[in-house]
Amino acid sequence: xxxxxxxxxxxxxxxxxxxxxxxxxxxxxxxxxxxxxxxxxxxxxxxxxxxxxxxxxxxxxxxxxxxxxxxxxxxxxxxxxxxxxxxxxxxxxxxxxxxxxxxxxxxxxxxxxxxxxxxxxxxxxxxxxxxxxxxxxxxxxxxxxxxxxxxxxxxxxxxxxxxxxxxxxxxxxxxxxxxxxxxxxxxxxxxxxxxxxxxxxxxxxxxxxxxxxxxxxxxxxxxxxxxxxxxxxxxxxxxxxxxxxxxxxxxxxxxxxxxxxxxxxxxxxxxxxxxxxxxxxxxxxxxxxxxxxxxxxxxxxxxxxxxxxxxxxxxxxxxxxxxxxxxxxxxxxxxxxxxxxxxxxxxxxxxxxxxxxxxxxxxxxxxxxxxxxxxxxxxxxxxxxxxxxxxxxxxxxxxxxxxxxxxxxxxxxxxxxxxxxxxxxxxxxxxxxxxxxxx
Numbered sequence: 001x002x003x004x005x006x007x008x009x010x011x012x013x014x015x016x017x018x019x020x021x022x023x024x025x026x027x028x029x030x031x032x033x034x035x036x037x038x039x040x041x042x043x044x045x046x047x048x049x050x051x052x053x054x055x056x057x058x059x060x061x062x063x064x065x066x067x068x069x070x071x072x073x074x075x076x077x078x079x080x081x082x083x084x085x086x087x088x089x090x091x092x093x094x095x096x097x098x099x100x101x102x103x104x105x106x107x108x109x110x111x112x113x114x115x116x117x118x119x120x121x122x123x124x125x126x127x128x129x130x131x132x133x134x135x136x137x138x139x140x141x142x143x144x145x146x147x148x149x150x151x152x153x154x155x156x157x158x159x160x161x162x163x164x165x166x167x168x169x170x171x172x173x174x175x176x177x178x179x180x181x182x183x184x185x186x187x188x189x190x191x192x193x194x195x196x197x198x199x200x201x202x203x204x205x206x207x208x209x210x211x212x213x214x215x216x217x218x219x220x221x222x223x224x225x226x227x228x229x230x231x232x233x234x235x236x237x238x239x240x241x242x243x244x245x246x247x248x249x250x251x252x253x254x255x256x257x258x259x260x261x262x263x264x265x266x267x268x269x270x271x272x273x274x275x276x277x278x279x280x281x282x283x284x285x286x287x288x289x290x291x292x293x294x295x296x297x298x299x300x301x302x303x304x305x306x307x308x309x310x311x312x313x314x315x316x317x318x319x320x321x322x323x324x325x326x327x328x329x330x331x332x333x334x335x336x337x338x339x340x341x342x343x344x345x346x347x348x349x350x351x352x353x354x355x356x357x358x359x360x361x362x363x364x365x366x367x368x369x370x371x372x373x374x375x376x377x378x379x380x381x382x383x384x385x386x387x388x389x390x391x392x393x394x395x396x397x398x399x400x401x402x403x404x405x406x407x408x409x410x411x412x413x414x415x416x417x418x419x420x421x422x423x424x425x426x427x428x429x430x431x432x433x434x435x436x437x438x439x
Contacts, residue, residue, distance in 0.1 A: 002190070002198045004091040005126065006135045006180050008067035009038045011142065012059045012090070014081055015072035015097075016042030016050050023096060024072040025050075026144040027132065034148055035139040041066065059088045068092045070132065070142050075099030078128070079113050086121035093118065094142060095127035101186050102129055115188045130185025131161030134168070136178055137204060143183070145169070152177015152426075153206040154285055157195040159184045159213045160239075167278065175423040176282060177289075179204050184212075191216040193224050200228030207288045209281055210236040222270045229271030233288045236272055237281055238263050283439040286428035292404040298322045299437070300372035301347035302362050304354035305380040308410060309347035312378060312433040321437065323347070330369040337361050352382045356389035363393060367401040374404045376436055379418075381411040387418035395425045408436040 011031060017024035024044075031040045032051055042050040045057035056062050059069060059081070069090045071081055075097050085093060100111035111128065118125045126133060132143030136151040145164070149171035158164045161183040171178055180202070182195055192212050199205045208228065215221050228234055238260075267274045275281050299321050303309040316323050323346040325331070331344050338358060343349040348366075350358045359377065366375050377394055381387055387409060398405045406428040409415040422429040430436035 001201070002092070002124065002194065004067045005094070005124070005133060005182070005190075006140070007138060008092070008140075010041065010064060010066050011036070011038060011068045011070060011140075012041045012043050012056075012062060012066045013070045013072065014043040014059060014085075016044050016047075016055065017072075018047060018050055022072075023144045026146075027070055027072055027096065027142060030141040030143065030145075034141050036141070037138045038067075038140075039064070059084050059090060062088065066090050068094065068142075071095040071097055071127075073097060075107070075110055075128070078110070079117055082114060082117045082121065082123065085123060086117075090123060093123055093125040093127075094130065094132055095125060095185070095188075096130055096132055096144070097127070098129040100128045100188070111186060111188055118189050125189040126182060127185035128188060129161075131158075131164045131183035133183070134178065134181040136180075143168075143181075147172055149178040149181075150175055151179065152289070153179050153204065154209060154289060155180040155199045155202065155205040155207070156209040156211075157182050157184055157192055157199070158211040159187075159192070160211055161185065163211055163278075167282075170282075175420070176286075177426070187216055193217060193221040196221070196228055196234065197224045200224070200232060206232060206291065207285050208232055208234045209285055210234070211239065211281075212236060213239050218266070222266055225267075225270035225272050233285075234272045235275060235281060235284050235288075236267065237275055237278070238267070279435075280439075283428070283430065283435060286426075287404070287406070287439055289426055290404050290406075290428070292402060294373035294404055296322075296373040298324050298371060298373045299376060300324075300326065300366050300369070300374070301376045301378060302350065302359065302366065303347050303378035304350055304352055304359075304382060304385055305378065305410075306349055308378045308380065308408065308433045309349055312376065312408070312437050313347060315434050315437040319437065324371045326365070326369045327371050330365050330371070334361055334365050347378075352380075353384045354382075355384060356386050356393050359390050360393045363397045367397060367403055372403070374406075376406055376408060376433075378408045378433060378436075379410070379415070381409075381414035387411075387415045388421060391418040391421040394422065394427060398425065398427055406430070406436060406439075408433050 013028040015024040016028040042055045047055040100107045145168045199208045408430045
């Protein structure tokens, strides 16, 4: 288990700095100011204290045991730090420092040296050349991303640190909860398979996401994925799929990318859900976050707009999703409560002047109806449609049904607050019907 990476009781930031422009300052400040529940020690031989906390010249000088070291010093000094950490009994390292294999030449030799050292001393290591690690449960932001995303039960490993920063920012904006995040960097020691295995065993993780450019040990990765995917969804973007992408991956983290078709086939056999875009990654994750899975392939679509309903129907047909009409009993139960101009087939079109009450009538019957296994609610912000109240009705329905319920609110400013209501309650909401049905 890698609990000492994600659940350390004490952290030393080796290379902590007073200079607000330096990564050593940002990482240390994040841990101190964002409420990390353990102890944090700054290590810098040139300072007495940083942010009012006593500074130590070396990790060996810290009087208490240190579980995790975060390394943010120039690359040439890293081997010496590893030796110091070994002497101090540090269990794990996160080497944020760049300047290793990814730059070639001397960087390759330097990385080989740290590989040999961490293996010799048995110190499990993340990186080098990485963003760091996050655990929102204990408020540990050991990265140079500015803020912690909200807590959730989705964990994410990424070979791209910059992508990690962007996704954390996106998660904060969209109230997408993360549990744990790790930036793999050059994978000198710990790699995607180690974290896939850890997240698979982690009781605080329900959904696993990954962005990878290469796989360190393909056979072991697929073996672990087969086991993990039986108990948790594993959703991965595999980049470096073209010759140009493979070259870019190599120059990025020193990775060697493989053939795309081979990856796709192998992923499928291992039970991995492969997606091609960041949008797909999170849209797919949002569905699994519900912890509600359709018992069959029948979907009921409720809409106040004919056009989006048609797009939804076309998309469902292409994907083999059945749009069966509600039962005769269900239709009879609601027909007198709705205008005669409504279409009660599927999609159920409650027409452009639909109020939240009209949505409520159909939703309450839909969750009882035995002809559907999931519900998609489409809304466009027409004059008398109160998007916020519709969102609140969806939230209420979602709380009392086992069927997955998701939304497609199409528009801009008029639906922004309604989407926030849905996102806050972890209900997936998409901006177009094609994406909603595909996810």
